[in-house]
Amino acid sequence: MPWTKVYPDRTEFENARKESGKPLRGLTYREAIKEAFTQILEEDSRVFLIGEGIDDAGGVFGTTKDLHKRFGRSRIIDIPIAENATTGIAIGAAITGMRPVFIHMRMDFLPMSMDQIINHAAKWSYMFGGTVKIPLTIRSIIGRGWGSASQHSQSLQALFMHVPGLRVAMPATPYDVKGLLISSVKENTPVIFIEHRWLYEHVGYVPEDMYTVPFGKGVVRRIGRDVTLVGISYMMFESLKAQEVLQKHGVSVEVIDLRTLTPLDEDLILESVKKTGRLVVADTGWSNCGVAAEIVSRVSEKAFKYLKSPAARIGLPESHTPASSALEKEFYPDYKDIVDVISKKVKE
Amino acid sequence: MKMQGIDRKTFIWLFETMLKIRMVEEKIIELYPDQEIKCPVHLCIGQEAIAAGVCANLKKTDYVFSNHRGHGHYIANGGDLNEFMAELYGRVTGCSKGKGGSMHLADTKNGFMGSSAIVGGGIPIAVGAAMGSVMQEQKRISVVFFGDGATDEGTFNESLNFAALKKLPVVFVCENNFYATNSPASARQALDNIYKKGLPYGIPGIKIDGNDVGEVFEAARVAVERAKNNKGPSLLECRTYRWKGHVGPDCDFETGCRPRGELDRWLKKCPIERFRKSILKEGILSIRDIGDIKESLGREIEKAVSFAKSSSFPKKEGLLEDVY
Ligand SMILES: Cc1ncc(C[n+]2csc(CCOP(=O)(O)OP(=O)(O)O)c2C)c(N)n1
Numbered sequence: 211m212p213w214t215k216v217y218p219d220r221t222e223f224e225n226a227r228k229e230s231g232k233p234l235r236g237l238t239y240r241e242a243i244k245e246a247f248t249q250i251l252e253e254d255s256r257v258f259l260i261g262e263g264i265d266d267a268g269g270v271f272g273t274t275k276d277l278h279k280r281f282g283r284s285r286i287i288d289i290p291i292a293e294n295a296t297t298g299i300a301i302g303a304a305i306t307g308m309r310p311v312f313i314h315m316r317m318d319f320l321p322m323s324m325d326q327i328i329n330h331a332a333k334w335s336y337m338f339g340g341t342v343k344i345p346l347t348i349r350s351i352i353g354r355g356w357g358s359a360s361q362h363s364q365s366l367q368a369l370f371m372h373v374p375g376l377r378v379a380m381p382a383t384p385y386d387v388k389g390l391l392i393s394s395v396k397e398n399t400p401v402i403f404i405e406h407r408w409l410y411e412h413v414g415y416v417p418e419d420m421y422t423v424p425f426g427k428g429v430v431r432r433i434g435r436d437v438t439l440v441g442i443s444y445m446m447f448e449s450l451k452a453q454e455v456l457q458k459h460g461v462s463v464e465v466i467d468l469r470t471l472t473p474l475d476e477d478l479i480l481e482s483v484k485k486t487g488r489l490v491v492a493d494t495g496w497s498n499c500g501v502a503a504e505i506v507s508r509v510s511e512k513a514f515k516y517l518k519s520p521a522a523r524i525g526l527p528e529s530h531t532p533a534s535s536a537l538e539k540e541f542y543p544d545y546k547d548i549v550d551v552i553s554k555k556v557k558e
Numbered sequence: 559m560k561m562q563g564i565d566r567k568t569f570i571w572l573f574e575t576m577l578k579i580r581m582v583e584e585k586i587i588e589l590y591p592d593q594e595i596k597c598p599v600h601l602c603i604g605q606e607a608i609a610a611g612v613c614a615n616l617k618k619t620d621y622v623f624s625n626h627r628g629h630g631h632y633i634a635n636g637g638d639l640n641e642f643m644a645e646l647y648g649r650v651t652g653c654s655k656g657k658g659g660s661m662h663l664a665d666t667k668n669g670f671m672g673s674s675a676i677v678g679g680g681i682p683i684a685v686g687a688a689m690g691s692v693m694q695e696q697k698r699i700s701v702v703f704f705g706d707g708a709t710d711e712g713t714f715n716e717s718l719n720f721a722a723l724k725k726l727p728v729v730f731v732c733e734n735n736f737y738a739t740n741s742p743a744s745a746r747q748a749l750d751n752i753y754k755k756g757l758p759y760g761i762p763g764i765k766i767d768g769n770d771v772g773e774v775f776e777a778a779r780v781a782v783e784r785a786k787n788n789k790g791p792s793l794l795e796c797r798t799y800r801w802k803g804h805v806g807p808d809c810d811f812e813t814g815c816r817p818r819g820e821l822d823r824w825l826k827k828c829p830i831e832r833f834r835k836s837i838l839k840e841g842i843l844s845i846r847d848i849g850d851i852k853e854s855l856g857r858e859i860e861k862a863v864s865f866a867k868s869s870s871f872p873k874k875e876g877l878l879e880d881v882y
Contacts, residue, residue: 262738262739262741263738263739263740263741266739266740266741266815267740267810267813267814267815268740268813268815288741288745288746289746290707290710290746290747291677291678291707291708291710291711291738291746292710292711292712293711294712295712318676319676322676322711356596356597356598357596357597357598357648357659357660358597358598359597359657359658359659359661359662359675360657360658360662361661361662361674361675361676361679362598362661362675527877527878528878528881529877529878529881530657530881532656532657532872532876532877533597533645533648533654533656533657533658533659533660533661533662534596534648534649534650534652534656534657534659534871534872535596535648535871536648536656536871536872537648537656537657537871537872537874537876537877540874540877541877
């Protein structure tokens with residue numbers, strides 16, 4: 211299926227297109243987001259976008275650019291720099307039947323809204339016996355590089371995974387970002403939707419019509435037999451690079467892209483680990499109490515006897531993002547780190 | 559231009575400081591395309607009078623807190639220029655040892671206790687520092703610089719209440735440049751009344767021309783006096799304009815972020831040019847004196863750039879240092 215394929219760059223996509231002879235339409239991740247918004251805003255008058263500067267010339271790195279011209283500023287709403295209250299306001303609108311999408315330029319601004327997200331959005335439905343629904347999507351972006359420093363580069367998905375009542379999506383491909391964004395808006399639950407800025411230029415197959423990608427369904431991006439490698443968000447692409455390198459050295463890696471973290475496609479991982487006997491998880495966030503920690507513990511609870519070697523986590527060290535480019539290089543793991551870890555694992 | 563009550567020495571200090579901020583920023587614009595300064599920079603060209611006018615009233619021991627647009631505050635508060643440049647260049651000799659970059663300057667020797675890149679993040683911390691100072695009977699006042707965008711935040715409103723409640727020695731300095739990134743104030747605030755936002759709590763507020771250094775100096779003097787005399791917090795709304803884009807060395811009217819005409823009107827209100835004219839008129843400095851000041855600042859800046867470029871990058875081991 212074309213959407214299970216990933217094309218690390220445009221040339222690869224173009225080649226694939228020529229070879230297939232089929233009319234595959236390529237879009238960047240950025241364009242796919244904008245297309246999802248355009249279509250869903252058109253289809254459903256209850257949908258509105260709200261966030262700081264979403265109607266400005268840049269339009270959230272191009273993903274909302276000029277949407278206000280088409281849909282008006284009553285549906286594409288710029289707001290005061292007041293994240294917590296505005297989250298509550300979006301929750302309130304959602305309770306009345308609207309379908310808000312709250313957009314944050316960076317994930318680091320979500321902590322401002324933690325009270326409304328954790329104490330309110332996540333719990334409101336449960337506390338009232340399911341009589342109220344919160345169809346709210348909160349979209350935010352992870353950055354990396356260029357001295358973003360400690361307060362402009364955090365990958366906080368694990369915080370949200372920890373709290374029941376929130377769904378967490380981390381799509382890596384243009385196909386998934388469109389489909390999952392549409393799913394998020396259509397479903398009646400609060401969703402934390404996390405993008406990585408380094409994915410914005412990636413090109414992939416994106417159908418023109420509206421489609422949804424289900425929550426809780428991961429995909430095998432590369433089939434392999436020696437080790438299961440789960441790559442989260444941008445780390446999925448580093449995982450693919452690692453897979454290629456390792457293949458040359460005779461190590462066969464199965465690369466899994468979860469697409470959503472809550473719900474988590476546990477079955478897909480367990481099935482793979484039962485086959486390969488090894489597990490490595492590469493996340494964009496911290497390892498400690500992180501996404502990878504959760505995956506590793508589920509595997510040790512449910513498939514321990516299949517493991518031929520201890521599972522491994524690849525994530526950020528116990529530190530904050532340094533501004534200096536020299537330290538940034540040390541801070542972020544990449545495909546070489548994955549290759550190192552896996553090379554050791556297969557020998558253990 | 560308000561200038562009563564400013565002595566000659568202060569006059570010259572204010573002028574030099576504003577010029578220094580301007581020239582440093584212009585140097586950054588010149589160097590940034592080399593891509594050796596690998597961090598976002600939020601320039602404060604056009605806003606120099608506020609940093610200078612406020613800091614001229616502070617003692618070394620007073621506490622200062624800043625935000626993402628903090629170059630001017632750091633310099634006006636007496637921060638070391640070498641360490642500043644080195645921080646921008648990501649070197650270990652930087653004021654934050656290369657960990658912070660342009661958005662996270664600190665200079666604890668001079669009471670500059672840090673800059674938050676989270677809008678409104680530094681405001682309650684400044685209030686807390688004022689409380690700490692009172693608890694320890696230190697008589698150090700606390701000043702916090704923030705933009706008009708920060709007054710939208712809960713932290714601003716919650717901090718005003720607490721500072722008023724406890725009568726803390728804080729000066730809240732809002733640099734109202736009418737934009738938060740590219741959102742105009744009119745898209746974020748129902749009324750144009752930031753200086754009044756402390757009034758319900760009993761905090762006096764004043765709206766001033768932030769491009770008139772004399773006016774800033776005088777308003778800050780009164781606020782600092784109040785703080786020192788246990789009369790509690792004050793709020794200064796200094797109206798100004800940033801000449802460059804929100805982030806980076808370029809202008810932003812080309813990309814449609816702001817109207818060109820608006821920038822042109824503000825360029826005519828250049829705080830430095832206005833002050834220079836008064837200085838010449840009053841005969842405080844001659845054209846030649848001003849030329850000498852420029853030259854010596856130019857040398858100091860060049861020296862700082864060389865210092866930065868010749869400093870080492872932090873070592874790998876530094877990554878885990880200072881995490882607690
Ligand atoms: C809590 C939070 N929300 C959003 C941002 C993104 N952001 C960075 S600067 C800025 C605008 C700040 O405007 P203002 O406080 O007026 O300061 P100025 O940049 O105009 O000096 C915004 C929204 C942020 N850093 N922190």
